Amino acid sequence: MMRNCPMSKNAIPAGTIFGHLTVLERLERVSGDNRYFRCRCACGAEVEVQGSHLLYSGITSCGCDRPPRPKTSSPSERRLRTAWRHMINRCTDPADKDYGNYGGRGISVCPEWVNDFGAFRDWSLENGYAEDLSLDRIDNDGGYAPINCHWATICEQNRNTSRVRRYTAWGETKILSVWAEDPRCQVSYFALRQRVVYLGWKLEAALLTGKHERPQSKAA
């Protein structure tokens, strides 16, 4: 409610309430040009608070209603923990609203991340995590794992979803996760992906070379 004579930081009437605090009296004590006011908190404690802090700094108690904050949890850590939980839920919990598009069609989270939030957090912070980005899978049919993920803008995500890369071997063209299920493929999807996408192997060699073998010829 507006008053004709607005309250100033050095003239707050006794009885004025700020959250849990009720102003009792103005004190002689000053800090610079700020007067202090004795206030009673709802918990019974009496405190001396500068008028400017009551009016402008949102001081509403003696401190008793402030939940203790764990010092180790930064805002970005909390956001990452939320992203981590949602990622696991949509891949593992049939009750999750997005399960059909993730766990329901075989998208999983790598063991390293499922079991260890710290591993996911560290990878994120080392790989361009920012508040305005979201976790995107490079291959839309691949799972959540360091090799298949990056932090992307929504724009990049949409572009990626509509353009899944296809690869050709022996005259057949398929997406990589389908190639990984081909009987000729000797390695896991992630190994295949690493070889083809990051190491530049020819697809035939990447498929036919066993896990611990070196490629016969990786040149194109």
Ligand SMILES: [Zn+2]
């Ligand atoms: Zn209190």
